[in-house]
Amino acid sequence: MNRLRSILDRIDRRGYGAYKDLQGSYDFERFTLTIDRVQRDPFAPPSLIRVRTRDNRFDPALFSNPVRKFALEDFLTRRVDAAIRKIVRGNRGSGGSGRVEIQRPSQVVLPRTSMVVHRDYVEARMAVGLPARGRTVDARAARAVLLDELPKVVGASLVPAGVDEEAARFHVETIEDAERLRGMLPSLGLVAFVADGAVLPRESGASDRPLTGGAVPFESPEELRVTVELPNRGEITGMGIPEGVTLIAGGGFHGKSTLLEALSWGVYDHVPGDGRELVVTREDAVKIRAEDGRSVAGVDISGTIGELPGGRTTENFSTPNASGSTSQAANIAEALEVGTSLLLVDEDTSATNFMIRDERMRELVRKEPITPFVDLARPLYNTLGVSTVVVIGGVGAYLDVADRVILMEDYHPHDATDRAREVTERFPVKIEGDGHVSLPKGRRVRATSIDLRRGRRETARGKGLSTIELGRERVDLSYVEQLAEPGQTEAIARIIGEFASSGKSRAVREVVEAAITGLETGGLDSLGGFRGHPGQMSLPRPQEIAAAINRIRSLEATTERH
Known part of the structure; x- marks a missing residue:
């Protein structure tokens, strides 16, 4: 501390570049401060910067296995974030002077680079805006941040004396229960589970926090109620959604899309108090939608869109500007290519001509290459074992292909399967299709088609939640709806950057599997950083890595032969 204070005194009022002298490590007795980059x-x-405690005095049971470890790291990240907002004064000079930040977590719990819980220490990775007056060093303000506020933050968030260990234990046990429950789904023959008492509505369309006033707690229909035993919470009940084709039907504003949205986020764990802590979905579930204008590179969409006018095949389809139906077909093919056992589809965000074609249009339009999804949902499950949950409000033809129908009325779910059978008998609809669907051909993508050059530098970085910069290209991920945090986008950008730098051509699935294997072996830190500080990253799913690769407009890809 004295050495740090001495350096600050020496560089006071000098040009801002003098802060470079601070790089290095400093002993604060209870912890070590390392300034990695200025x-x-x-x-x-x-x-x-990084702060590392001298030892780890938390109960070892809180981090005794990988799930508990990343759950505790998530809890401590949130504690540091709260302590910063309470203790650090913030802006006190030019630019970002005086700001202290740690990776801001969302409502989901993910492995991140913000925190490391080791048996011998706890380390938090943060960012600090070193204070300036104009473009000169403000040593007085820097002393306040580094020598006063930062130690208080550490004391309030990284040692047991400043942390509510019971809250930490509850946080860890909640995540452990959710992980166990999600792992149980295949053996139970389920694709999703929604616990009784869950709160599904969100605060607003721009917030993922729970609605606090007027939300109707979820209550399972008796016919779909399942009882499971969890390691910490014990016995719980809720609605189990079985494998196969499930419809969520109902009138407008009755909670159909809210339920589907909760299922789409059920691939992640949630913090206590979120309301969706025990809403879990198969970890490889993919939400599918139309995406007008997206680029498609060499995708085999022949399973949904047949031969085009002029005899053009769709087994190696590319376009810089896909229509709604074509983009939805590509999204399904790409999801199957990387691997999924569950598709989530909402009528509201789908292309009409992709979802259905009634008998009159079938009779009028004879040359239609698009096979509507209503003809595919059943074969997808029967042939490939891929289940589907579809939100339907206005297309009754889907009743004929459904194994189960959940009717939402006043935010309450009802099992309407028997009623739906009666309706289909009274109003029969002809469903076409040959009852068979094949996996789309895999693709090889050319690493050399991804140009990372931006002037004299090479760039592969995330810009917020929905954009990746690869050289001069900006990849739009706005419609990749299951991205949860900007940290995932940053990690995906670095993964793509490493692949592009390899110069090799590989199958999309191989690129993704290699990335996931690397992360399992070396952790997120293996994606690189500055002198031990890996930046702000969160663990992405394979499905979102593939989705980002597929949306690179410069991407060149060709289908492989079976």
């Missing part, structure tokens, strides 16, 4: 000016991205 920003070039007060308006540049903040400096990167």
